[in-house]
Amino acid sequence: MSTQQHAWLDQASNDPDLMQDFLSICGFGGRLAGTGEDEQALDWALGRLQGLGLEPQRLDIPYDGWSCRKASLELMAPGSAANQLSCHALLRSMSTPDTGLEAEVIDLGQGREADFERLGQAVPGKIVLVRHEYPFSPDHVHRRRKYDLAVDHGASGFLIANPYPGGGLMSGSSGRPVNGRGIPAAYIDHASGQALADALKSGPATVRLTIIGQEAPSASARIGILDIPGGSVDTIVISAHIDGHPLGASALDNATGVAVALAAARALRGRISRDTHSLRICLFSAEEWALAGSRCYLDQMSDAEKSRLKLNLNLDTVAGDDTLTALTSGFPALDAYVREAAASAGLHIGTHLPLMPNSDHANFARSGIPALRLLAGFGKPDSRVRHILSGDDLPGIVKESELRQALKAVCAMADFALHLPSDALAALAAR
Ligand SMILES: [Zn+2]
Structure with a gap:
């Protein structure tokens, strides 16, 4: 040169x-x-x-524009007030009913194919919890792939947690097209992922997920x-x-x-x-x-x-x-x-x-x-x-x-x- x-x-x-x-x-x-x-x-x-x-x-x-009007997540505790967790809807998430979606959570770990193979039978109707992965590695599994696996296995909702201790909320797309099938989906911070995993150690845990989105067709x-x-x-x-x-x-x-x-x-x-x-x-x-x-x-x-x-x-x-x-x-x-x-x-x-x-x-x-x-x-x-x-x-x-x-x-x-x-x-x- x-x-x-x-x-x-x-x-x-x-x-x-x-x-x-x-x-x-x-x-x-x-x-x-x-x-x-x-x-x-x-x-x-x-x-x-x-x-x-x-x-x-x-x-x-x-x-295909879209905006989020409301997103909230509560961990329901029998006999006491619900515990507010922190969440951020995925872009183009499906909406829940106005009163929210109440369902049991199932922890799928990373939420890779193998995790769904192992626990897939128990997924229908539940809100799955998975972890975000660093997207720039040869072997990572992308959020949208995990979301699609959850949809395919009959989950009623999708939560993806920040995997880094102290990590906050994140943002990303669900990839759902207009009028496409889908489920309500949100990122949660590391502490909220931890709180759900801890609650599941002592038995079933139920959350109420509320996401109200609005299409912006033009x-x-x-x-x-x-x-x-x-x-x-x-x-x-x-x-x-x-x-x-x-x-x-x-x-x-x-x-x-x-x-x-x-x-x-x-x-x-x-x-x-x-x-x-x-x-x-x-x-x-x-x-x-x-x-x-x-x-x-x-x-x-x-x-x-x-x-x-x-x-x-x-x-x-x-x-x-x-x-x-x-x-x-x-x-x-x-x-x-x-x-x-x-x-x-x-x-x-x-x-x-x-x-x-x-x-x-x-x-x-x-x-x-x-x-x-x-x-x-x-x-x-x-x-x-x-x-x-x-x-x-x-x-x-x-x-x-x-x-x-x-x-x-x-x-x-x-x-x-x-x-x-x-x-x-x-x-x-x-x-
Ligand atoms: Zn970019």
């Missing part, structure tokens, strides 16, 4: 506005789609991109697109979702990705010429709603335009640990590409080949476009990345050095692809 290459990347990663941009995005709040915080943050971010002298495009994307979420044209129509897409969760500031997930995407656009602007491919920046929303924003964006695109998108670099939770991994979505050729690009920047970026449909890259991959998610803390359940989805996802848990490393990584990967010959770029799609 040339000294020149290093000098350019060093300058890129020293972007003077990176930290302030990150803090500004966090300043809009958790940015849950539908609250308005997401659109305010997007307008601000598009204003930052306008500084490059190009006009970004705004698109309104319909999605909801739309705004996304922003900026094109920086090069000499070829082949396009590299850098994406990051701006929406988040209501409990913290959605700092890790995903102010980190948006701040790095904005800085990468500034750094790469001057690298794009008639000798390079084109660059597109996509700021998505409604990602936390089963990836609705990017799915709809790609669905409405013509096949001709889609065929010009040659690579997606999706930035989601790119700080919170000092290790970076590219989730390469089942595209084996991306492995060597990532290694070579990382080496040109003097960085190490790990790779994980199986498709992990946990962010917007999955929709690109499903459209046949080579796609990766850049992620911090893969396989490190004790890293600060564990705070995603919780009230502790705040700017103070992110280190500046991690953001700068992620910026350098994405600049190196994008620049490498922008300069690849067209046939080598197309070869990344080989399966």
Whole structure:
């Protein structure tokens, strides 16, 4: 690699506005789609991109909105007052009757397939209790899989507890479509999970779960697109979702990705010429709603335009640990590409080949476009990345050095692809 290459990347990663941009995005709040915080943050971010002298495009994307009117959980104690526990409804949870759902709880431990095989006979009619798992490990079982197992086994409700001692409430989607089957479902904090497990030690335990949700059938979420044209129509897409969760500031997930995407656009602007491919920046929303924003964006695109998108670099939770991994979505050729690009920047970026449909890259991959998610803390359940989805996802848990490393990584990967010959770029799609 040339000294020149290093000098350019060093300058890129020293972007003077990176930290302030990150803090500004966090300043809009958790940015849950539908609250308005997401659109305010997007307008601000598009204003930052306008500084490059190009006009970004705004698109309104319909999605299945929903809001929670009431969520409560009580542990019923015969002969005394009920014990109030703490809960947060999963997005798009089924509602209970107004007076709540009263049922026995069954503790399924982690709530994996094996747990349901062992105890499944006893599940019908009960509210199952399972534990959240760190989502970025090769062998984790996702919340939605556990929820589906509970539904399949005839559970009447679903509670998923924060597994970390002292851990608070968390937020996430149930994945239930409009008019789809489902059961009332909520996150509970670590102490509430403990209280239920303790109560079950001395016999059956009954809870009253109340969740009142409301559909928002005409909801739309705004996304922003900026094109920086090069000499070829082949396009590299850098994406990051701006929406988040209501409990913290959605700092890790995903102010980190948006701040790095904005800085990468500034750094790469001057690298794009008639000798390079084109660059597109996509700021998505409604990602936390089963990836609705990017799915709809790609669905409405013509096949001709889609065929010009040659690579997606999706930035989601790119700080919170000092290790970076590219989730390469089942595209084996991306492995060597990532290694070579990382080496040109003097960085190490790990790779994980199986498709992990946990962010917007999955929709690109499903459209046949080579796609990766850049992620911090893969396989490190004790890293600060564990705070995603919780009230502790705040700017103070992110280190500046991690953001700068992620910026350098994405600049190196994008620049490498922008300069690849067209046939080598197309070869990344080989399966
Ligand atoms: Zn995310």
